[in-house]
Each structure stands twice: as structure tokens, then as C-alpha cells.
Amino acid sequence: MKYKKLLCSAMLLGSLGSSTLVAFGEETIDSTSIEESTAISETSSSVKAVTNAPATSELTIEETQASTVASSEPTEEATGVDEEEYDAQGNLLFHHPIPFEEFTIEPPAFRAARASMTTQQAFINQIAPSAKTLASANDLYASVMIAQAIVESGWGGSTLSKAPNYNLFGIKGEYNGQSVTMKTQEWSEKEGWHYVNAKFRKYPSYKESLGDNVTVLKKTSFSPGNYYYSGAWKSNTKSYKDATAFLTGRYATAPTYGSTLNNVIETYKLTQYDSTGGGSNPAPIQTNAMYRLYNPNSGEHFYTANAAERDKVKKAGWRYEGVGWQAPRSGTPVYRLYNPNAGDHHYTPHVSEKNHLVKVGWRYEGVSWYSGGSKPLYRLYNPNAKSGAHHYTLLQSERNNLIKHGWRNEGIGWYGQ
Incomplete structure (x- = not known):
């Protein structure tokens, strides 16, 4: 009898009523608001019942810019690779995917993507925990760091900032021997605006990119005892506005750089991530525990934030495996x-x-949780499984073990706390 109950448990999940489904928000986000990572898009055909028809591609920020460059600018392909990390004055070279005069705190592509939580806030939630920790430990403003990441990456929309590159600040060079070569637009008095191929630092995740930005701001020095960005440190400023003013003309040459950062900080209340002089911290991000269960017959793992649904699935014979991760109550x-x-x-x-998936027969069951934070949830695929072909885990050790047993690594599925 118990065996029969377990065999039916997978069917039971498909018929769970809406009263037990956690649906935090309406589905109003346009397909342009969230783009697939390279790892995910390359393996989306592995989902059962999914046809081999490729998804419609969208222009990246860089591609859109390239298509709108003035006719006076050269359009031929760049040759060679620029590997210079510093200019003639010793300034570290950066890549800015969006001209500062065109940057907006509400990109046009996102205006139709508003829901209970905006795409912009989802990006902030994704990088804020790491930024706050790093800034607090290094005498920096988390608000400025987050604003810089927003402006430098175009809200995480630039190709350079996406997986597998994770370069939020457009820093050239290599990181632990890793780099990616991309076409970028540069200015010189001799050639004007022109395109070159350049090497940019490639990171394992956003966390390392944020940490490398801290290294740039704290350790860049061209003479003993003099640090190039020390005027942006907390101990040398009265507020974040002093820091953004100091970065203008140094970190970026655009005269509007500081005011752009200030606008982002004020609009999205980023000062909440700056620890105050009194030692108080902003309220912790509210999260929901994500329960993980396992069906020993089908091999499927099931995830839910709903305790009632968890208990109902347990009664049907699934094994409860504890809390898989903490999901923020807002985000992507x-x-x-x-x-x-x-x-x-x-x-x-x-x-x-x-x-x-809906087009090929899957039933849409709503928004179950949100992605946000600094901890990646790894997504894997079992090409031999008939059910439960995908698995998601916070643990690198579990991911690596599954890969050894034949599962395909599909990159990062989403983020948690």
C-alpha cells in the first residue's frame, strides 16, 4: 500500500490546488526584462518536451549601440587585441557600455516590465549583500559601489556583465589568468571614436567582480603611500556625495559621472546599505525558507516555500530533506x-x-519564489532521467558530485541568501 502511494505522489503534485501554491505576484514581466544566461540558453533544449526551435535572440546593449553609431565613425571590424590596462596618465581603463549622457535610471527596455518588484530592484537585491559586506570591511560606501555597478553594467544588461563573464565594472585585463576579448569603443585625438578588440577581466561570479573593484579603489597607487582613489574612502569623506565627486574625472572622465551616481543612489535609497557611524545596520533582507523534498521512486526533487504544501507532499511519501536555501521576498x-x-x-x-514550455504542454503554476542575493543556486540536467531531470542546489560539493555521475552543469539557475 505504501509503495502504491509513492507511485501516485507525482500525480498528486500536479493536481495541488491553488490554495497551497505560493504565488507572490502576477506575471506581468515582459520577455525583454530578463535575459537568459549563456549557460542556460545553450541548454534550454534539454528540458523534457521542449522542441529544438531556438529562442528569439535580442540585441545586447553593445550591439544596440553599435547599430546607432554616427556615420562619421568607422564601422569596419577591429583588428588586433588591446591589452593595455592603464592609459598614458596611469589611469585604469574601463569599458562603459552606455554613454553617460544616455544613461537613465529607468531603461526603456524595462519600462514595460514593472511588477510588484521592478527589474532594477531585482538587480540591486542580487549584488547588495556582497557589496555591503565588502564596503563595510574596506572603508568604502556600499551605496556608491552598487550605483557604479548599475551604471557601468547598464543594470546588469551588458554582455560583459552577464554569465560567464560577470564583469560589473568593465575593468580591462585579467583576473586570476581569466579574460574575455570583446569589441569596445574608445576615443583618441588621432582617430576619434573607433572600435578596438580588448581583453577584459572575467570573474567566477558577481562577488569576485565586486571584490576586485574594492582592490582597485583601495590599492591603486602610482607612488609610495599615495592611493589614487583615497578621496572616495569613507574615512576621507563626509558623505557618499564627496566620494562620487572625487571619482568624477578619475574613475570616469564624464563630467556627469558623479551626478549620475547620486541620482541612482537617491532614487533607489542605496544609502540603506551604508553602515552608519553609530554602528547601526539596515534592516536585514526578509526571506522565506525554501523546503526541499525528494521522491525516491521518480528521483525528482521538489521545492516550495509553503509549509502546508510541504506537509501534504510528505504525507504522500516524499522524503523531507530540510531547507534548501533562503529566498528573498522580492527580486526576480x-x-x-x-x-x-x-x-x-x-x-x-x-x-x-x-x-x-507552456507552448509545448507544460502547465504554468505561477511565481513560486524570488531570486536575489549573493549565493548561486546551481542548475544541473540528467540526460538519462525520465522524471526530475533537473536539479538545483546551493552546494558546490553536491553539484560537483552530480557532474561526476553524468549530470550536465547548466550554470546558475538563480540566486538566494
């Missing part, structure tokens, strides 16, 4: 879908993947 929505033929679930933050 993660969608839940159900396959009535295989009896398993799939989770994705990508609108295009969700819509594609």
Missing part, C-alpha cells in the same frame, strides 16, 4: 511549471523558457 521571479505527462516540475527565472 522564479516561475514554476508542471509536466502532466512526466509528472514532474521545472523552475526558471527566464520568461522565454517559461513561455516555451
Whole structure:
């Protein structure tokens, strides 16, 4: 009798009522608001019942810029690779995907993507925990660091800032021997605006990119005892505005750089991430525990923030494996879908993947939780499984063990706390 109950448990999940489903928000986000990472997009065809039709591609920020460059600027392909990290004056070279005069705190591509939590806030939630920790430990303003990441990466929309590069600040050179070569636009008195191929630092995740920015701000020095960015340190300033003013003309030559950063900081209240002189900290980000369960018959793992749903699944014979991670109560929505033929679930933050699965017969079950924070949830695929083909884990050790047993690593599925 118990064996029969376990066999039916997968079917039970597909018929769970809406009263037990955690749906935190309405699905109003346009497909342009969230783009798939390279790892995910390359492996989306591995989802069961998904056809091999490629998803419609979208222009990156760099590609859009390249298509709108004035006719007076050269359009031929760049040759060679620029490996210079510093200019003639000793300034570290950066890549800015969006001209500062065109930067807006509400990019046009996101205006139709508003929901209970904006795409912009989702990006902030993703990098803020690491930025706050790093800034607090290094005499820097987290608010300025987050604002710089927003402006330098175009809200995480530039190709350089996405997986697998994670370069939020457009810093050239190598990081632990890793780099990526990309075309970038540069200015010189002799050539004017022109394109060159340049090497940029490549990071394992946003956390390392933020940490490297700290290194730049704290250790850049061209003479003993003199630090180039010391005027942006907390101990040498009265407020974040002093820091942004000091960075103008040094970190970026645009005269509007400081005012752009200030606008972002004020609009999104980023000073909440700056520890005050009295030692008080901003209120911790509110999260929900994500319960993880396992079906020993089908091999599927199931995830939910709903305690009632967790208990109902346990009664059906699933093994409760504890809390898988902490999910923020706001951020990028993660969608839940159900396959009535295989009896398993799939989770994705990508609108295009969700819509594609719905077209081929999966049932959309709403927003189950949100992505945000600094801890990646790894996504893996089992090409031999008939059910529960995808698995998601916070643990690198579990990910590595599954890869050794034949699972395919599909990169980072979403982020948690």
C-alpha cells in the first residue's frame, strides 16, 4: 500500500490546488526584462518536451549601440587585441557600455516590465549583500559601489556583465589568468571614436567582480603611500556625495559621472546599505525558507516555500530533506511549471523558457519564489532521467558530485541568501 502511494505522489503534485501554491505576484514581466544566461540558453533544449526551435535572440546593449553609431565613425571590424590596462596618465581603463549622457535610471527596455518588484530592484537585491559586506570591511560606501555597478553594467544588461563573464565594472585585463576579448569603443585625438578588440577581466561570479573593484579603489597607487582613489574612502569623506565627486574625472572622465551616481543612489535609497557611524545596520533582507523534498521512486526533487504544501507532499511519501536555501521576498521571479505527462516540475527565472514550455504542454503554476542575493543556486540536467531531470542546489560539493555521475552543469539557475 505504501509503495502504491509513492507511485501516485507525482500525480498528486500536479493536481495541488491553488490554495497551497505560493504565488507572490502576477506575471506581468515582459520577455525583454530578463535575459537568459549563456549557460542556460545553450541548454534550454534539454528540458523534457521542449522542441529544438531556438529562442528569439535580442540585441545586447553593445550591439544596440553599435547599430546607432554616427556615420562619421568607422564601422569596419577591429583588428588586433588591446591589452593595455592603464592609459598614458596611469589611469585604469574601463569599458562603459552606455554613454553617460544616455544613461537613465529607468531603461526603456524595462519600462514595460514593472511588477510588484521592478527589474532594477531585482538587480540591486542580487549584488547588495556582497557589496555591503565588502564596503563595510574596506572603508568604502556600499551605496556608491552598487550605483557604479548599475551604471557601468547598464543594470546588469551588458554582455560583459552577464554569465560567464560577470564583469560589473568593465575593468580591462585579467583576473586570476581569466579574460574575455570583446569589441569596445574608445576615443583618441588621432582617430576619434573607433572600435578596438580588448581583453577584459572575467570573474567566477558577481562577488569576485565586486571584490576586485574594492582592490582597485583601495590599492591603486602610482607612488609610495599615495592611493589614487583615497578621496572616495569613507574615512576621507563626509558623505557618499564627496566620494562620487572625487571619482568624477578619475574613475570616469564624464563630467556627469558623479551626478549620475547620486541620482541612482537617491532614487533607489542605496544609502540603506551604508553602515552608519553609530554602528547601526539596515534592516536585514526578509526571506522565506525554501523546503526541499525528494521522491525516491521518480528521483525528482521538489521545492516550495509553503509549509502546508510541504506537509501534504510528505504525507504522500516524499522524503523531507530540510531547507534548501533562503529566498528573498522580492527580486526576480522564479516561475514554476508542471509536466502532466512526466509528472514532474521545472523552475526558471527566464520568461522565454517559461513561455516555451507552456507552448509545448507544460502547465504554468505561477511565481513560486524570488531570486536575489549573493549565493548561486546551481542548475544541473540528467540526460538519462525520465522524471526530475533537473536539479538545483546551493552546494558546490553536491553539484560537483552530480557532474561526476553524468549530470550536465547548466550554470546558475538563480540566486538566494
